[in-house]
Amino acid sequence: MVDPEIRVVTIDDLGILRSVQEDPATGRVVVTITPTYTGCPAMDVIRADIRRALVATGHPDAEVRTVHKPAWSTDWISDAGRAKLAAAGIAPPAPARRDGVVPLTLAVRCPRCGSPETEQISRFGSTACKALWRCRSCAEPFDHVKAL
Amino acid sequence: MNGPFTFALALGDDSLIAAQRLAEWTTRAPEMEEDVALANIALDQLGAARLLLTYAGELEGAGRDEDALAYLRDDREFRNCLLVELPNGDFAVTMAKLLVLAAYQVPLYTALAVCPDERLAAIGAKARKESAYHLDHAMLWVKRLGDGTEESHRRMQAGVDQIWPYVDELFTTWPDAPVDPAVLRPGFDDTVTEVLTTATLTVPQVSWTPAGGRDGVHTEHLSYLLAEMQVLHRAHPGARW
Incomplete structure (x- = not known):
């Protein structure tokens, strides 16, 4: 579904x-x-x-x-799910850190051209689970699922 | 009233009232991205409020669900801290409030995640991840504004000064609670002192520390907020989408 x-x-x-x-x-x-x-x-x-x-x-x-326990993590998104997200132009999340601290330094690859030259435009995006990013190589804006 | 019920109610009210205040920024934030950010943070707070108030209703055992608790109580029955009901002020005041709220909620939820109460532990484990994002967001803005222009520095310091008297209430000792907020104070002080220092701001020294929210004694601001939040539900009891 x-x-x-x-x-x-x-x-x-x-x-x-x-x-x-x-x-x-x-x-x-x-x-x-x-x-x-x-x-x-x-x-x-x-x-x-x-x-x-x-x-x-x-x-x-x-x-x-x-249920709310254990709390959902982006680590639960399957490999197939990650591939589907990327194919739809949504950058999948990096591995989540265990201590609940927000990871900030990992490079996000552009789902369109694969370039690591990307920048965050907004920490919050179109849905609760996404942030808004932009690729400096191909200039495309894209959604990124935040690691949680 | 029994201890766990009041505790769940107090935390749920903190989140509910914070959500309602933050939602007031929708369509009015200084930029589009911030509009989306504040709405998202409000939504997270509302999500935590729903879980906490639902649980509070079950603990009370009087048949009140989340809606009954949110919409059908009067101001004196709310147990939120005064901080969250204060008006938004300018953007700096809102960021000062968010910094304090998130720097309080992150260690609170983290401690709840390992407390013996399984429901509160589940809610804490879930909500702390979201609150970590709120804290991060507020920290970035406070640093940017504090260490920005002369005018942004002046207004950020004014925002911090304005809300700092309300910090003490958050950490009032609550010995029979699943987590006594008083034990969280040193960690909170470390977090906010680091942020304010980096932002070239001064940690205010306060002598006046209003409280009473946990006993249902609020500022006049809460009554107006509730009037707006509850009017539709009370005008059309039992109405559904």
Whole structure:
């Protein structure tokens, strides 16, 4: 199922989808998800999309559970997800640091031309999880998923 | 009222009121990128507020959910610190407030992440990553403005001076809380002193330290903020999108 805000990747690619399990006793499906950011406004749409998909596949009584621990990290974005982001012109995140301190010094490569000559225009971008960058080589502005 | 409920409520109110104040900047920030940044920070604060108020409602056990707590309490029932309800002032005042709030929330959430209360630990682990970005953002602006032009330096110092009396309230000791904020004070002092010194600013010496927010005694500013935030919900009880 595609992410409602970044439509080139699935919620599985992003690591939002944590598990899909069937309760052996009742046969009920339990889908567990976690938000990227606490205030992510896409969560309601994601829940509704999951319910719709479950109803369509014959699981009208399925449960969608939201968990916050462990906290989502950009390290959970799969390699396939990273490749899809880059192909869509969104620079994927660098590895997140474990101590929760924001990494600032790693070079971000331009997803268009691959140049490391890039600069940050704004630390906050079109969605909570992205920052706005610009390539000094090809002059293209691009989104960058912030390491978290 | 029991301790954990009031603590979750206080932290949730801090975030909720901070979010509402920051959202006032939307369409009014000095540049487009800053508009987006402040709206994003407000959204993070609102996200933390929702989790904390939902949990507070469960701890209270009186059937109040996040909306009931946000929209159907009066000013005397709010437990936020006075700092977050103060008017935005100019951009320097807002950045001074954000610096103090983030330099308080980062160590608070970090300590909560390893506290015995599992729900608060989960919220702390999640929110501290976001607050680290807020702190970083405020630090960059305070340094840039403080160490900028004569005029930006003057206004940044004025902003810091204006809100500094409200810092003490954040670290008032709360012995039965999952994390006693008083233990966070030395780390906070180190962080802000380093930022202000680099920004060529002076750490204010204050003698007047207003408090009362944690007991529901607020400035007049909170009442006006709540009136605007709550009016729609109260005019149309139970309305849904």
